[in-house]
Amino acid sequence: MSTTFDDADLSFDDDDGDVVPSNDVAATREYHPVNISSDAFWDQDAPVREKVYAQLRATAPVTWQPALETTVVPDPDDPGFWAVVKHEHITEISQHNDVFVSSYGVMADMLPSMFLEMAMSFLAMDNPQHDKIRKLVSAAFTPKQIRKIENDIAARAHRIVSAVADRDEIDFVADV
Known part of the structure; x- marks a missing residue:
């Protein structure tokens, strides 16, 4: 399977050799009308939220969402995030670490980089660091x-x- 993500939807800067979402483009992009970032969404029971996710998987598996309303460390400059809710897309993204990064966090509530560095999870690493750590720990599994x-x-x-x-x-x- 090969998924193409339109450059108009996913814009990246590569100034430092790192691939990062472009906040300039992100700031002007319209949010999807189904808002999974709101406190109201997360206050609903899990079965209700799952119906929303099922709707998104069927009609809009990749959506641009506003920043979370409730965060550990609020960031007024946070333009939002891409919500990818379909397994095949998540799999495709996971296989293209040259375009998609995990080092900004893998949780809905994004933490500032200094916190991520202090508690660097293997899941939130990009190559080449990810591959080095993976090789070290894979023998245990x-x-x-x-x-x-x-x-x-x-x-x-x-x-x-x-x-x-x-x-x-x-x-x-x-x-x-």
Whole structure:
């Protein structure tokens, strides 16, 4: 599968060798009428939100959204973000790290770069750093290595579930 993302919809600057969204173009782009950035959207129950996502997957799988209304660190200059809600598009984007970057964050609530650098997640890295770290940690996730810890994981899961199974109510964070 090959997806083409129209340059009119995705504009990038490459001044420092980094590929970044162009805020000049982003600032003039119209937001999609289905707003998944609002507090009102996130205040709805998960099944209601899932219906909205299903509608977007069917009719507009790539949309330009305003910045989140509620953020950890508000950024008045944040022009918004691309919401990509269809699996095939997410897969395509994931395979083109020469165009699409993760280093600005992979969460809906984008953190300033200094916070990202302090808590740099493997998922929020771009190449070549991503490939270097991936090579270092991949040996720990081979089928052989996973089989070595599989019994321990199953035993721990059984202990946790057994400890709460007969209770009517639990505090998931404290008990699990």
